[in-house]
Amino acid sequence: MASLKASTLLLVSLLVIVSMVLITILGTLGMVCKCCNGRGVECKTEWLQPCPHLRCHPWKQQLNHR
Numbered sequence: 001m002a003s004l005k006a007s008t009l010l011l012v013s014l015l016v017i018v019s020m021v022l023i024t025i026l027g028t029l030g031m032v033c034k035c036c037n038g039r040g041v042e043c044k045t046e047w048l049q050p051c052p053h054l055r056c057h058p059w060k061q062q063l064n065h066r
Contacts, residue, residue: 012050016050023056030060032059033055034056035054036053
């Protein structure tokens, strides 16, 4: 069981790292990405867990909070 937990933790860590690399690449292309998890929760530009509600838009466009 410990091996399964370690593997799961490693996978989650890798997913976060890969998503942050992709978001960095999008940033070089003029995109802004935010994690908007939960209703009424402020969107964040940095996070340490996988973000199922990622919103990316051109930096000049306002983020629609709907």
